[in-house]
Amino acid sequence: MTGNRVVVYKGAGKVAVESIDYPKLELPEDVSSGLKLKKKAPHAAILKLVTTNICGSDQHMVRGRTTAPIGQSLGHEITGEVIETGDDVLFVNKGDICSVPFNIACGRCRMCNEGKTGICLNVNPARAGAAYGYVDMGGWIGGQAEYVMIPYADFNLLRFPDRDQALEKILDLTMLSDIFPTGYHGAYTAGVTTGSTVYVAGAGPVGLAAAHAAQVLGASVVIVGDMNADRLKQAQSFGCETIDLSTDASIEDQIEQIVGEPEVDAAVDAVGFEARGHGSGAGEAPATVLNDIMSISRAGASLGIPGLYVTGDPGAVDDNAKVGQLGVRLGLGWAKSHSFTTGQCPVKKYNRQLMNLILNDKAQIAKAVNATKISLDDAPQGYADFDKGAAKKYVIDPHGMVA
Structure with a gap:
């Protein structure tokens, strides 16, 4: 050779x-x-x-x-x-x-x-x-x-x-x-088990893998959120519920329409540091998904974070984000006794x-x-x-x- x-x-x-x-x-x-x-x-x-x-x-x-x-x-x-x-x-x-x-x-x-x-x-x-x-x-x-x-x-x-x-x-x-172990790791560390209601942020391949892993783990409802219509259709193709984050409807309201309450048992961030805000024309806002999953997860929930976050991002929206320092509402997570699992699977x-x-x-x-x-x-x-x-x-x- x-x-x-x-x-x-x-x-x-x-x-x-x-x-x-x-x-x-x-x-x-x-x-x-x-x-x-x-x-x-x-x-x-x-x-x-x-x-x-x-x-x-x-x-x-x-x-x-x-x-x-x-x-x-x-x-x-x-x-x-x-x-x-x-x-x-x-x-x-x-x-x-x-x-x-x-x-x-x-x-x-x-x-x-x-x-x-x-x-x-x-x-x-x-x-x-x-x-x-x-x-x-x-x-x-x-x-x-x-x-x-x-x-x-x-x-x-x-x-x-x-x-x-x-x-x-x-x-x-x-x-x-x-991506299958990474998605599974996200769902598993979020505490997904028999009968869980689950929200997965992001319908890219890792998000879809996390959604399928949640099904394997016994979730009763898996909701996938994204702004990309084709990716949401792909999530629907194997039995997931979906919410369109490009609309102006709140994430809590959309979840309530599916499970009857504005919160879920477990949540997974499969987006990472290039996250965008909600609504039509929303710009990049790297802490969006982290704050979302705290907002819509019940008290005592676990949050799986397989989405990638970096220590060096030359294209970030501000100087803090360029070194991985984001506006995360840690106080909210603390008040709700959330646990977080991050890092490589x-x-x-x-x-x-x-x-x-x-x-x-x-x-x-x-x-x-x-x-x-x-x-x-x-x-x-x-x-x-x-x-x-x-x-x-x-x-x-x-x-x-x-x-």
Whole structure:
């Protein structure tokens, strides 16, 4: 092997597919030098990408709303076939098809031992936690590519038990790398259980995944709020109630019309820091969703916040928001005894169980998020369409392996 093609950020609103070196069983220079680790990685594996997805988190970078440098490789939602392993890899083999958690984790540090793989201490010198192809996340090459290197492979890879079954269900299984566990994490940490009424803010792929996860967890009513009519129709397609936040009707009134009271048992923020206010023509107001979910959640509720919030946003509406300081009504949440769960989803906490749901036809996540296959060369157009609000989850098929 002599090369590798990967999707690269080229400036605000622009991505391209470029050729880079074929991956080696080595740690990125940022990680090895910054953490004083050996560069050689006999614990790693190289995967041939079967599928890799475009994520809303990638879109934040491509919009120029992070500090990502031009040339940043992209892609953290990875499913692939093992084609090479280091000498210390014992439990995955060539030919295995595996899901890769977007969190890179060593499996050896205190955080990993506590199950907090989203904040591993040994994969990023800048902060706890790392991810493939993401700004400030350790310099790991992205997975919107033909090939990718996965460190600590025995710990990070989730092997599918049957290759033929995996390929048959690949559009569902590809969601295990991020959005299905992330949506599930949002619903689970919001306390969704049998009979719950649930509000999910945002009908993008993570919001739709959270809504489907709430159904799996036994919610009696799942309400999805958004301003995009096509995305609201997608939420309705698998049994969700919806509210249109582009109207001037209050969110409380719209919820009351559905469940008979202006509050819900649990709420999920699947929007993050690029939130907008309510009503026609509303501008960006990054604390909107956080304040909404406190307003419409009952006293004592839990709030799941898988939506991304950043510490550096050069395109923010004010100086406070540029450093992630938002006008959150914390006093309201305190008065209502709310609890909050934020941060990266620890994918390994959920991915095996969710895999079993998919393999046994108990979850239809591809249908819920409208999984749509594209080629690697079509990735730039996929980003453009996703940025326009397409009600689709774009799944890149670099090698034509998806039926």
